[in-house]
Amino acid sequence: MKRFDPFLMALICAIILASILPCRGQMQHLLQQVVTVLITLMFFFQGAKLQRHAIIESVRDWRLQGTVLLCTFALFPLLGIGLHLLFKSLFSDALFGEDLWSGILFLCCLPSTVQSSIALTSIARGNVPAAICAATVSNIAGIALTPLLTGLVLGHVGAGHSPLDSVLDVAKELLLPFLLGQILQSWVGPIVRRHKFLISFTDRGSIVVVVYTAFSSAVVEGIWHRVSMAHLAEVALLDSALLALVLFLSHAMGKGMQQSVENSITLQFCGSKKSLASGVPMASVIFPAASVGIIVLPLMIYHQIQLFTCTLLARHYSRRTEIEKNASFHV
Template sequence: MKRLDPFLLSLIAAIALASFLPCRGQMEHILQHVVTILITFMFFFQGAKLERHAIVDSVKDWKLQGSVLLCTFALFPLLGIGLHLLFRSVFPDALFGEDLWSGILFLCCLPSTVQSSIALTSIAKGNVPAAICAATVSNIAGIALTPLLTGLVLGHVGAGHSPLESILDVSKELLLPFALGQILQKWVGPIVRRHKILISFTDRGSIIVVVYTAFSSAVVEGIWHRVSGAHLLEVALLDSLMLALVLVLSHLMGDGLEQTTENKIALQFCGSKKSLASGVPMASVIFPAASVGIIVLPLMIYHQIQLFTCTLLARRYGRRVLATSDQGTATSPQRRTATP
């Protein structure tokens, strides 16, 4: 059984600290400025780290890349809206309120992960280069598509966000430093790639600070009076249902497009993931500070569910490939013996 990873434990610790010792007043304003600076550096380093040929290579297999984008930015939002309409019409008082639904729908608009999509595709013996390309394109496209979809989808629940304003805000705070990192990649890229552990620590540390700041604002606004343990369980069940549906539908999509087994694995793992690393900074840009804590709760729960479920699935795929290989090795001598 996969244990909770240290990053998730750090996020839980940040939530606990914010619950008991939330930052207030002047300290809150200072931390919000710190968060803006940290997010800017995080996306600058991402731009400096990402080699340009990875972006160019990503558009070659248009069927697979298009399928991943379709799952990430079309299938997920449609499922989110459909489930919202279903549960609100059939069980109007049985589930949590619109604030957590906004978090669910925001989750549906996010890009795929990079590291875990690639790692799980590798474990499953899938098409790793295709997974690298798909995850890369998803994250670049998400900088523009996520705020646009968030405005459109959350308009469905009356959130009142302007898609254009969201895109401009995200472009200014995320895309601009990413583009600057790409421009300076020749000089900064080698330094970033040489210090991967330090950059990873910086990225994750930034997200932990964002989560602490967001939950501090949410605690001051009374988040734990609005969200109960039963609500968190309901969110976990709904997250699990969405993940299961996307895994099944992406597999069927791969069959329909007559993809190889390796490509279908890459499609499943890239198309079903949602990025916590991109989602938390985007939420802090798109939503008011007091709303960010409750908005990212479904994403944090989904993050652990997707890692646990897809790790089990990847290991099953990997064992099947090894078993097929071993079977072929075992039968080949018999075939040679039978040859006259």
């Protein structure tokens, strides 16, 4: 994997463009309508693409799959709340404002990634079929669990979000298109799998447009007067600490459960990832437009850190498994 992927560069360009030339008024309203359509298409095509037998297969190794979900939707939120309480007790004036803390806690409630979890598990010579299942189940479960957890966790910081309202909003805008895609899979599925650009355009294109629209609103609201470079560095350090903790704990959980090396690798990579592709659309549904820009900042930073760190870790595991295979061959 490259250290900087074109998708991330497109997101950075969207932030720069929004900072220099934010959309306002009627144009902003129009872009928000475009975003809604693109996100709806994105989840519709994902539903049409995902074959039902993949969902059924995912529940076979329930111990591994359950532990991945535990890391994603329980360990992460608990660590996020714990870090927030710790830093509030250590620093009377928190490192940064509650908006950025809300972004970090929102990150903790998100599902795992799909593409990078599978790709990194493959590089590390882990259990790839289990990774496919775990990432799939995580994203499906996240449609319901992420807004629910976000409401509960952000209630801890007094953000005033209603878990039920968030679940209903996400269900209406994301789950319904996904289910419709599943229903029409026999007709639409072959077209989507044959023309992969449909998925690529709707998922990546929608996220770039969401980021530009969100940061336009944030710039108009004065985001760069509220977030300094020092704040961004602090968020990066906190994101790094969070990733390191989850990687260590998931590794310990795999050993404690006496999982195979391949399954432990799958647990680490699927349990430590957070999905930018799901997070940005969900943030646009759950949060007010003016706050989405600052909310997704910690997620965007975490996305890059997880790709870089886990790529190095995957290559380390790959070398180790190759050495073990050579040693067993010579024996």
